[in-house]
Amino acid sequence: MPELRKDPVIGRWVIISTERGRRPSDFADFEEKKKGGFCPFCYNNENSTPPEIFAIRPDKSPRDKPGWTLRVVPNKYPALRVEGQLNRQGEGIFDKMNGVGAHEVIIETPEHFKDLADLEISNIRDVFWTFRERIADLKKDVRLKYAMIFKNHGVSAGASLEHTHSQLIATPIIPKTVVEEIEGAKTYYNYKDRCIFCDIIRQEINENVRVVYDEEYFIAIAPYAPRFPFETWLLPKEHQSHYEKISDEMLNHLAIIVKEVFGRINIALNTPPFNFVIHTYPMQDNPIDHYHWHLEFMPKLTRVAGFEWGTGFHINPTSPEDAAQYLKQVTS
Amino acid sequence: MPELRKDPVIGRWVIISTERGRRPSDFADFEEKKKGGFCPFCYNNENSTPPEIFAIRPDKSPRDKPGWTLRVVPNKYPALRVEGQLNRQGEGIFDKMNGVGAHEVIIETPEHFKDLADLEISNIRDVFWTFRERIADLKKDVRLKYAMIFKNHGVSAGASLEHTHSQLIATPIIPKTVVEEIEGAKTYYNYKDRCIFCDIIRQEINENVRVVYDEEYFIAIAPYAPRFPFETWLLPKEHQSHYEKISDEMLNHLAIIVKEVFGRINIALNTPPFNFVIHTYPMQDNPIDHYHWHLEFMPKLTRVAGFEWGTGFHINPTSPEDAAQYLKQVTS
Numbered sequence: 001m002p003e004l005r006k007d008p009v010i011g012r013w014v015i016i017s018t019e020r021g022r023r024p025s026d027f028a029d030f031e032e033k034k035k036g037g038f039c040p041f042c043y044n045n046e047n048s049t050p051p052e053i054f055a056i057r058p059d060k061s062p063r064d065k066p067g068w069t070l071r072v073v074p075n076k077y078p079a080l081r082v083e084g085q086l087n088r089q090g091e092g093i094f095d096k097m098n099g100v101g102a103h104e105v106i107i108e109t110p111e112h113f114k115d116l117a118d119l120e121i122s123n124i125r126d127v128f129w130t131f132r133e134r135i136a137d138l139k140k141d142v143r144l145k146y147a148m149i150f151k152n153h154g155v156s157a158g159a160s161l162e163h164t165h166s167q168l169i170a171t172p173i174i175p176k177t178v179v180e181e182i183e184g185a186k187t188y189y190n191y192k193d194r195c196i197f198c199d200i201i202r203q204e205i206n207e208n209v210r211v212v213y214d215e216e217y218f219i220a221i222a223p224y225a226p227r228f229p230f231e232t233w234l235l236p237k238e239h240q241s242h243y244e245k246i247s248d249e250m251l252n253h254l255a256i257i258v259k260e261v262f263g264r265i266n267i268a269l270n271t272p273p274f275n276f277v278i279h280t281y282p283m284q285d286n287p288i289d290h291y292h293w294h295l296e297f298m299p300k301l302t303r304v305a306g307f308e309w310g311t312g313f314h315i316n317p318t319s320p321e322d323a324a325q326y327l328k329q330v331t332s
Numbered sequence: 333m334p335e336l337r338k339d340p341v342i343g344r345w346v347i348i349s350t351e352r353g354r355r356p357s358d359f360a361d362f363e364e365k366k367k368g369g370f371c372p373f374c375y376n377n378e379n380s381t382p383p384e385i386f387a388i389r390p391d392k393s394p395r396d397k398p399g400w401t402l403r404v405v406p407n408k409y410p411a412l413r414v415e416g417q418l419n420r421q422g423e424g425i426f427d428k429m430n431g432v433g434a435h436e437v438i439i440e441t442p443e444h445f446k447d448l449a450d451l452e453i454s455n456i457r458d459v460f461w462t463f464r465e466r467i468a469d470l471k472k473d474v475r476l477k478y479a480m481i482f483k484n485h486g487v488s489a490g491a492s493l494e495h496t497h498s499q500l501i502a503t504p505i506i507p508k509t510v511v512e513e514i515e516g517a518k519t520y521y522n523y524k525d526r527c528i529f530c531d532i533i534r535q536e537i538n539e540n541v542r543v544v545y546d547e548e549y550f551i552a553i554a555p556y557a558p559r560f561p562f563e564t565w566l567l568p569k570e571h572q573s574h575y576e577k578i579s580d581e582m583l584n585h586l587a588i589i590v591k592e593v594f595g596r597i598n599i600a601l602n603t604p605p606f607n608f609v610i611h612t613y614p615m616q617d618n619p620i621d622h623y624h625w626h627l628e629f630m631p632k633l634t635r636v637a638g639f640e641w642g643t644g645f646h647i648n649p650t651s652p653e654d655a656a657q658y659l660k661q662v663t664s
Contacts, residue, residue, distance in 0.1 A: 002412055002431025004505070012508055015431055017411050079349050079639075079647045080334055092535045093528070094556045099334025099347055150638030158637025167639070173336070175643030176344055196425070203424045224426045277642030296642075304636060305490025306482030307411075307499070310609030310628075311507030315411045 005225040009184040009196055010177070014225040015315045018322070034113055034162045040076075041107045041163035049073040053104060054134070056126055070126050071107040072134060078103035079169060086143065086172055102138055102170040106130055112163050115153070115271070117262035125255035127166065131278065132251070134168055135244040139283045144170040146178060146282050149243070154273025157300040174282050181279065182291055189290035197292030198239050200224075210320050212327045213261050217253035220261045222320030222327075228298045229318035230269060232261060232327070235294040243280035243293040258295075264330040265299060273300040335651075337557040341516040341528055342509070346557040347647045350654070366445055366494045372408075373439045373495035381405040385436060386466070388458055402458050403439040404466060410435035411501060418475065418504055434470055434502040438462055444495050447485070447603070449594035457587035459498065463610065464583070466500055467576040471615045476502040478510060478614050481575070486605025489632040506614050513611065514623055521622035529624030530571050532556075542652050544659045545593050549585035552593045554652030554659075560630045561650035562601060564593060564659070567626040575612035575625040590627075596662040597631060605632040 002017040040048035043066040052063055054072040061067025080101030088097040108127045109119055116124065135147045151166040152158040188196040204210055204221045212220040212232055220234050234257055236250065246254065265272070280293040308314055334349040372380035375398040384395055386404040393399025412433025420429040440459045441451055448456065467479045483498040484490040520528040536542055536553045544552040544564055552566050566589055568582060578586065597604070612625040640646055 001416060002410070004429045004431050006427040008425055008427070013505060015411050017409075017431065077349075078334070079347050084333060091556075092539070093340055093531055094535075095338040095340070097336045099336050099349065148639060148642050150642050152637040156635065158635040169639055169643075171643070171645070173345060175645050177642065177644035180644075199425055203426075207424070224423075275638035275641055277638050279642065298638075298641060303488065303490040305484040306607035306609050306630075307480060307501055309607055309630060310480050310482055310509065310611065311501075311503070312509035312512075313503070313507050 007223070007225040008188070008200065010181050011184055012225065012227075013313055014227055015313060016225075016319050017315055017317055018319050036112060039112055039161065039163050041071075041105075041110075041161060041165060042112050043110050046071075049105075050076060054130070056130070066110070068110065069123065070109065070130060072130060073105050073107065075103040075105050075167065080171065082141075097172070100143060100172050102141075102144065102168070104134060104168045106134075106166045106168065108164045108166065115164050115266075116151070116166075117259055117266055119259075121252075121255045121259055124258055125251050128246075128254050128258070129248075129251050131166070131168070132244050132246055135280075135283055138168075138170045139244070141170075142284060143172055145284055146171050146174050147280070148175065148178075149278040149280075151274075151276050153275070154300065157273035157275050159273075178279070178282070182281070185292075186290045195239055195290055195292050197235060197294065201235055201237060210324045212264070212324050213257060215253060215257055215260075217250050218257045220257055222324040224320060226316055226318075226320050226323070227314035229301050229316060230265060230272075230299045230323045230327070231316075231320075232265065232297045232323075233294050234258070234261065234297070235292065239289070239292055241281040241287045241289075241291045241293060242283070243278050244283065245287065261327070262297070264327050265297070268326055268330045269299055269301065274298060275300065339555070339557040340520070340532070342513050343516055344557065344559075345645055346559055347645060348557075348651050349647055349649055350651050368444060371444055371493065371495050373403075373437075373442075373493060373497060374444050375442050378403075381437075382408060386462070388462070398442070400442065401455065402441065402462060404462060405437050405439065407435040407437050407499065412503065414473075429504070432475060432504050434473075434476065434500070436466060436500045438466070438498045438500065440496045440498065447496050447598075448483070448498075449591055449598055451591075453584075453587045453591055456590055457583050460578075460586050460590070461580075461583050463498070463500070464576050464578055467612075467615055470500075470502045471576070473502075474616060475504055477616055478503050478506050479612070480507065480510075481610040481612075483606075483608050485607070486632065489605035489607050491605075510611070510614070514613070517624075518622045527571055527622055527624050529567060529626065533567055533569060542656045544596070544656050545589060547585060547589055547592075549582050550589045552589055554656040556652060558648055558652050558655070559646035561633050561648060562597060562604075562631045562655045562659070563648075563652075564597065564629045564655075565626050566590070566593065566629070567624065571621070571624055573613040573619050573621075573623045573625060574615070575610050576615065577619065593629070593659070596659050597629070600658055600662045601631055601633065606630060607632065 046064040052073050055068040056070040057068045059067045080099045086097045131149050147170045149168050185196050210222045276297045278295050281291045378396040384405050387400040388402040389400045391399045412431045418429045463481050479502045481500050517528050542554045608629045613623045
């Protein structure tokens with residue numbers, strides 16, 4: 001019998017339909033091998049991107065020249081632009097505003113043929129450290145209400161360049177999905193006086209059927225109502241609402257669990273295309289008790305179709321208990 | 333400057349980022365040609381599907397045998413099953429229920445190499461007539477609260493079989509997206525005492541910049557805040573909350589506008605993969621003044637990535653005004 005499960009935070013129902021029977025080997029073998037060729041994110045092509053906003057350059061090389069180990073540049077085709085005023089206005093019954101915001105690309109390594117999980121832990125740490133620093137910088141622009149950090153890996157996950165990179169889009173309004181998640185968490189807090197994510201972490205550790213990896217500062221779980229097969233969330237065990245408040249010590253541990261978990265998923269699912277998104281509290285607000293930042297990792301193994309678009313429901317052929325079990329057993 | 337536009341019903345913001353410059357010819361040429369081979373939806377393979385629920389058989393041929401022009405069967409790999417009780421229960425802080433529901437497939441024609449828009453108007457009418465009849469039948473099961481009719485066309489839009497078909501999934505709860513849409517429309521109605529969809533239709537006819545096709549009973553528009561390039565909505569001009577209340581006369585006109593609009597999209601975008609979804613009011617409820625059924629057609633030209641998953645925002649490189657202009661000029 002298929003099972004309907006409700007995400008406790010956002011209130012989204014998911015159909016766990018395991019009769020369709022999907023084990024890792026049942027998913028298509030993606031073989032999205034990197035092809036190489038001209039790449040604007042490689043050494044000596046620094047002029048193919050807009051001038052860099054920030055870079056880690058251990059050899060103190062000049063900007064927009066080789067020598068960097070990580071580089072942040074504005075997106076050449078930005079979804080939003082920093083210049084201008086919001087200029088909110090109506091058009092009859094419709095509402096619009098200018099697309100003011102920031103759209104940055106974090107080039108995670110100069111090495112074209114490496115993926116994030118292939119990097120040394122210290123380089124992975126640099127990537128997540130850079131996320132923290134960029135949010136802290138963008139926060140100074142009070143027009144920007146939210147900073148969404150995400151990564152598209154592989155063509156079918158929406159990546160337009162194969163050289164490993166993540167992105168940051170800062171928006172002048174708090175996105176709908178974020179508002180819903182925060183409201184869901186707040187409703188729970190108002191009723192229980194406890195953070196729902198802290199409660200989830202406690203229950204998951206206790207039941208130990210959806211835990212993928214558990215270390216000192218972070219836990220990786222298959223969420224109770226996953227939209228996608230092998231969806232995996234990383235959460236800090238201590239309560240923390242804002243990603244940009246992550247400590248240096250925590251960054252070391254985040255790099256460790258990212259390498260471990262992303263590496264296991266690559267082995268189990270043959271380096272699948274994926275997206276990850278960091279869910280964090282709006283950057284202009286103070287730390288709060290009812291929200292808990294986390295990273296949602298979504299391998300792209302199934303296709304979103306009419307039913308999902310119409311309902312907001314998702315049909316998932318792999319239970320999170322099965323997914324966690326597989327990922328637990330994988331050894332790198 | 334990119335523009336943020338708000339869908340007036342569901343409150344979803346969309347980034348219209350035309351600087352990325354997408355005209356129909358800029359989108360990938362999909363070439364998802366049908367391959368043929370064994371097909372459970374073709375004549376003489378009726379035993380490869382579960383026994384038929386309903387069929388249009390002009391020659392009075394026996395069930396589950398050739399002779400039909402349209403056939404409805406249960407999905408062989410259903411997301412939900414008709415048998416059993418809902419059995420709502422908790423698991424610690426989590427909530428679940430059994431996946432009770434119906435999942436039917438409407439095989440639109442026996443002709444393997446034809447698409448919906450290639451059929452005669454009378455056959456298209458039969459498809460939409462069947463949707464009405466199936467909802468009327470499923471409504472008798474009061475456990476079922478909502479009937480979602482949708483179509484996935486092409487592999488990248490999630491179709492698993494190439495023979496043209498649509499699907500109906502009836503769910504025991506009203507899906508989240510539907511609830512949000514209804515609530516958005518109700519908020520507007522409470523404020524204005526007018527249906528928001530009726531107001532949209534009036535404004536669109538008046539401005540005449542996003543109208544794709546306008547006929548006696550139906551209008552096709554590019555919505556003000558489309559998630560996807562060339563997203564197109566078909567709405568009845570007269571207020572009507574429930575799809576299943578469509579009259580025989582209206583069905584004739586719906587078939588005409590479907591053939592016209594789907595045909596134009598096929599010409600403009602080289603027969604793209606697509607999804608469509610019929611948005612209608614929950615079937616167990618009486619007709620109401622604040623909701624208006626419609627069909628949302630979404631060509632699959634862009635990929636949903638991390639930003640969309642994290643925010644609920646969509647980035648659309650084609651403005652609805654441009655899309656409507658292109659589709660208006662296309663002649664079949």
